[in-house]
Amino acid sequence: MEKEQEKNISTPVERVDARRKISGSERYIDDMDFDGLIHARLYTSDVSRARIKSVRLPELPEGYVIVSWKDVPGKNRVKMINDDWPFLAEDEVNYYGEPIFVVAGPEPEKIEEILSKIHVEYQELPPVYTIEDALEASGESDGWLFADYTIRKGDYESVEKAFGREPGKYRVIEGTYSTGLQEHAYLEPQGMVATYRDGKVTIFGSMQCPYYVKGALVQALGLPEDRVQIVQTTTGGGFGGKEDYPSLLAGYVAFAAIKSGKPVKIVLDRREDIRLTTKRHPSLAHVKSILDENNRVVGMDVDIVLDGGAYEGLSSVVLQRSIFVATGAYDIPNVRVRGRAVRTNNVPRGAFRGFGGPQGIFAIEMQMDRIARELGLDPADFKAAHFLGKGDSTVTGGVIRSDVKLDEMLELAKRMSSYEEKRSNRSNRSNRRPFHGRGISVFIHGCGFTGSGERDKIKARVGLRELPDGKVALLVANVEMGQGAQTTLRKIVSDTLDIPISSVVYDNPDTDRVPDSGPTVASRTAMIVGGLVREASLEFKSVLEDRVVGSAESAPGEPLKQPEEPIEVFKQYRQPPEISWDDEKFIGDAYPDYSWGVNVVDVSVDPVTREVTVEGIWGVYDIGVPLDEAIARGQMQGGIAQGIGWASLEVMEEREGRLVQDSLTDYIIPTSMDLPDIEVDFVMNPSPYGPYGAKGAGELPFVGIAPAYAAAVSDALGVPMDSIPITPEKLLNLKFNKGEEPESA
Amino acid sequence: MKSGKTQEITFRLNGEMVSIEVHPLKRLLDVLRYDFGLTGVKEGCGEGECGACSVLLDGKIVNSCIVPVGTVSGHEVTTIEGYRKTERYKVLEDSMAESSAVQCGFCTPGFVIAAEALLSENPEPDERDIREGISGNLCRCTGYQSIVSGIEKASREASELWKSEAKK
Ligand code: FES
Ligand code: FES
Numbered sequence: 070m071e072k073e074q075e076k077n078i079s080t081p082v083e084r085v086d087a088r089r090k091i092s093g094s095e096r097y098i099d100d101m102d103f104d105g106l107i108h109a110r111l112y113t114s115d116v117s118r119a120r121i122k123s124v125r126l127p128e129l130p131e132g133y134v135i136v137s138w139k140d141v142p143g144k145n146r147v148k149m150i151n152d153d154w155p156f157l158a159e160d161e162v163n164y165y166g167e168p169i170f171v172v173a174g175p176e177p178e179k180i181e182e183i184l185s186k187i188h189v190e191y192q193e194l195p196p197v198y199t200i201e202d203a204l205e206a207s208g209e210s211d212g213w214l215f216a217d218y219t220i221r222k223g224d225y226e227s228v229e230k231a232f233g234r235e236p237g238k239y240r241v242i243e244g245t246y247s248t249g250l251q252e253h254a255y256l257e258p259q260g261m262v263a264t265y266r267d268g269k270v271t272i273f274g275s276m277q278c279p280y281y282v283k284g285a286l287v288q289a290l291g292l293p294e295d296r297v298q299i300v301q302t303t304t305g306g307g308f309g310g311k312e313d314y315p316s317l318l319a320g321y322v323a324f325a326a327i328k329s330g331k332p333v334k335i336v337l338d339r340r341e342d343i344r345l346t347t348k349r350h351p352s353l354a355h356v357k358s359i360l361d362e363n364n365r366v367v368g369m370d371v372d373i374v375l376d377g378g379a380y381e382g383l384s385s386v387v388l389q390r391s392i393f394v395a396t397g398a399y400d401i402p403n404v405r406v407r408g409r410a411v412r413t414n415n416v417p418r419g420a421f422r423g424f425g426g427p428q429g430i431f432a433i434e435m436q437m438d439r440i441a442r443e444l445g446l447d448p449a450d451f452k453a454a455h456f457l458g459k460g461d462s463t464v465t466g467g468v469i470r471s472d473v474k475l476d477e478m479l480e481l482a483k484r485m486s487s488y489e490e491k492r493s494n495r496s497n498r499s500n501r502r503p504f505h506g507r508g509i510s511v512f513i514h515g516c517g518f519t520g521s522g523e524r525d526k527i528k529a530r531v532g533l534r535e536l537p538d539g540k541v542a543l544l545v546a547n548v549e550m551g552q553g554a555q556t557t558l559r560k561i562v563s564d565t566l567d568i569p570i571s572s573v574v575y576d577n578p579d580t581d582r583v584p585d586s587g588p589t590v591a592s593r594t595a596m597i598v599g600g601l602v603r604e605a606s607l608e609f610k611s612v613l614e615d616r617v618v619g620s621a622e623s624a625p626g627e628p629l630k631q632p633e634e635p636i637e638v639f640k641q642y643r644q645p646p647e648i649s650w651d652d653e654k655f656i657g658d659a660y661p662d663y664s665w666g667v668n669v670v671d672v673s674v675d676p677v678t679r680e681v682t683v684e685g686i687w688g689v690y691d692i693g694v695p696l697d698e699a700i701a702r703g704q705m706q707g708g709i710a711q712g713i714g715w716a717s718l719e720v721m722e723e724r725e726g727r728l729v730q731d732s733l734t735d736y737i738i739p740t741s742m743d744l745p746d747i748e749v750d751f752v753m754n755p756s757p758y759g760p761y762g763a764k765g766a767g768e769l770p771f772v773g774i775a776p777a778y779a780a781a782v783s784d785a786l787g788v789p790m791d792s793i794p795i796t797p798e799k800l801l802n803l804k805f806n807k808g809e810e811p812e813s814a
Numbered sequence: 815m816k817s818g819k820t821q822e823i824t825f826r827l828n829g830e831m832v833s834i835e836v837h838p839l840k841r842l843l844d845v846l847r848y849d850f851g852l853t854g855v856k857e858g859c860g861e862g863e864c865g866a867c868s869v870l871l872d873g874k875i876v877n878s879c880i881v882p883v884g885t886v887s888g889h890e891v892t893t894i895e896g897y898r899k900t901e902r903y904k905v906l907e908d909s910m911a912e913s914s915a916v917q918c919g920f921c922t923p924g925f926v927i928a929a930e931a932l933l934s935e936n937p938e939p940d941e942r943d944i945r946e947g948i949s950g951n952l953c954r955c956t957g958y959q960s961i962v963s964g965i966e967k968a969s970r971e972a973s974e975l976w977k978s979e980a981k982k
Pocket of ligand 1: 856857858859860861862863864865866867868877878879880
């Protein structure tokens with residue numbers, strides 16, 4: 070980071086929530102008391118795909134209820150893109166573990182007993198478990214494809230024809246890449262409480278998107294807007310996992326609260342949380358690149374398929390992100406991208422940090438790495454020769470409007486990691502350390518909602534209100550889930566109005582109190598919501614200045630000295646006019662601006678056990694201007710750790726639709742021993758679209774780390790790594806060509 | 815498991831002798847959270863994997879989710895609520911806050927307990943020792959580095975607190 074003596078917005082402040090959390094006084098949903106609370110648990114299917122023939126329910130003791138889909142007062146579909154996901158199964162189930170009933174009552178043991186006495190008779194149907202089978206099934210019958218998109222840039226077909234005519238002049242390099250399931254593993258399991266009083270449902274719980282939950286309940290309960298209130302409770306990590314699923318959990322407790330007349334709580338235990346909630350979409354991509362005689366990629370054909378699980382949920386939008394980054398940080402003149410999201414009889418996949426981006430970036434980065442190695446070029450040089458720059462067009466025909474500092478970032482990353490000294494080019498075997506490898510990745514992440522989401526769907530609104538004690542209330546629906554929003558957004562108000570951070574009041578959002586500033590997703594909080602907060606603060610300031618000039622009485626931060634009208638400012642998002650997007654054809658600017666990153670990873674592989682040790686990780690990021698350097702750094706380090714997990718330790722398999730790893734005992738996430746010190750730096754590149762020049766930050770670090778890790782392992786062993794997670798078992802089964810074993814290096 | 819025969823269990827909790835009529839196989843975690851309202855002790859996994867439920871049992875770190883309350887009879891249990899009254903805690907609080915060691919915070923009280931357990935064994939750990947010392951605790955947010963720095967800082971600034979035998 071450029072050293073600045075002067076204090077600026079990036080200068081770290083102590084997080085407002087730090088001490089409450091360190092001391093254990095912060096209260097999460099499971100720490101809260103509610104009078105007369107009863108508990109609820111879910112009865113779930115034990116087959117993957119079936120028609121429900123009949124059900125037999127036990128006699129219920131006093132004070133217990135069983136809720137079925139018939140008790141859903143409104144529409145039994147979770148409000149998402151296509152409303153295809155039932156809260157509770159009706160006459161069919163589509164994955165193992167699909168909820169059918171909610172059982173609620175005072176004693177957990179009794180609930181257990183009731184659950185064990187429920188009998189469901191199924192007529193099983195042939196299930197589909199894999200991407201390959203789903204693609205085949207989609208050729209035979211409808212319903213196995215959630216989405217099938219093709220986007221184009223330039224004219225890929227004619228490049229392919231030119232290659233056909235003059236095969237000697239061109240070269241084709243192809244690869245197939247796959248990524249696995251991933252569990253969010255936020256440390257706080259999901260939990261919700263519903264109360265039902267005087268015809269009004271109030272939900273308290275761990276979530277990212279209070280207004281998504283509200284929309285879902287208004288639809289499912291058939292209640293008017295003012296009868297549904299959602300209050301976020303301090304959220305112990307989300308990473309996307311608390312974007313979609315909380316709407317379901319809120320539904321379950323709300324149905325049970327209405328039926329029983331009592332406050333109802335569900336806090337999932339870890340195994341339930343893993344079995345029930347959404348995961349990162351597994352992906353399978355095929356990439357074909359056509360290179361000219363100057364080793365330039367002139368054409369690229371990408372076909373990427375995501376496994377969406379049993380219900381569509383957010384899959385189509387996740388897929389859009391995958392295809393919009395299909396050529397990564399590179400300017401490829403002729404591109405054809407096809408993306409499909411298939412339906413399988415697996416637990417539904419959903420939002421997860423990066424939201425389709427990491428799958429797309431994995432494919433392109435591993436492909437670029439493969440090409441470089443096949444050509445005997447240094448991957449960094451080869452990639453740099455294709456960098457996107459300002460003014461270039463994206464795969465959707467949008468324009469890169471801001472400066473692109475990739476060259477500078479790459480240089481910095483090389484310097485930090487002593488890249489040149491340690492450069493381990495396989496052609497230079499003499500100074501190569503066997504079983505040591507280095508990988509580099511370069512990546513891009515679109516900030517904010519994909520396409521016209523911000524303009525047409527979210528229409529974010531934020532507010533500021535002067536309080537009687539002179540403090541200022543920040544009214545947004547965005548939540549603190551660890552990413553630091555309560556600190557960074559407060560900082561914007563505090564800096565603009567020149568009042569202490571402690572004079573900005575920003576409680577956990579409550580939909581009865583705050584406007585809908587949109588969900589806490591898509592790296593949009595800093596840039597989009599932060600931008601509106603800044604606008605509102607500026608207007609607040611000018612109103613205040615007028616008043617001060619008029620009265621010369623009250624100054625900000627001080628109690629009002631005379632009964633002035635309290636200042637209230639609301640701001641609504643307006644799409645910058647130069648940003649255009651066609652949501653039907655996917656043409657134009659998929660995102661208003663982009664964040665960028667470069668990672669370098671060093672690994673060593675144990676020659677015998679093939680265990681991989683990460684020896685060094687470096688990251689250089691362009692997030693415009695960090696709103697708080699320490700918080701941004703924390704986001705980068707945490708995202709890297711999670712991405713290393715995805716690439717290596719985090720094995721999650723499904724056998725016949727059942728998760729093999731369904732606990733933190735079996736599903737291994739990185740510990741402090743699995744990671745080295747992570748060195749992070751930022752280049753300053755203020756964006757015109759964010760407050761103080763800030764761009765999206767939360768997802769970026771996840772996006773590029775897995776390919777850097779995989780490239781490092783492939784560098785260590787001299788074999789392309791096409792599939793993650795990379796486990797020692799996988800490496801032990803590698804077949805080496807004669808003379809290419811790493812031992813012979 | 816929680817039904818059946820209860821018995822009276824007496825132990826020292828955060829400095830005070832307490833007695834409770836409870837089934838001896840009930841998880842210490844549940845007794846702490848629900849019977850004593852000590853909600854700074856968190857449940858992240860319930861299987862001894864994450865350390866969110868860490869407490870000190872006679873000064874040693876244990877995962878309270880896999881400790882049957884019967885076994886603490888006659889022993890001393892310290893949770894974050896008790897520990898936060900100490901001098902050592904204050905140092906750790908400052909150093910963790912200043913090192914940005916907190917994000918979502920769900921793991922944090924557990925890490926504080928792990929830090930205490932580590933520093934009381936080894937008041938001047940190096941980075942490796944710290945990473946080892948906290949490896950029984952999971953954090954999904956930070957990537958651990960800021961937590962490591964926080965503990966390093968506490969030890970750098972006040973290792974004498976952990977060297978002195980006297981319990982603060
Ligand atoms: S809750 Fe005890 S170790 Fe996870
Ligand atoms: S801060 Fe969230 S799990 Fe550690």
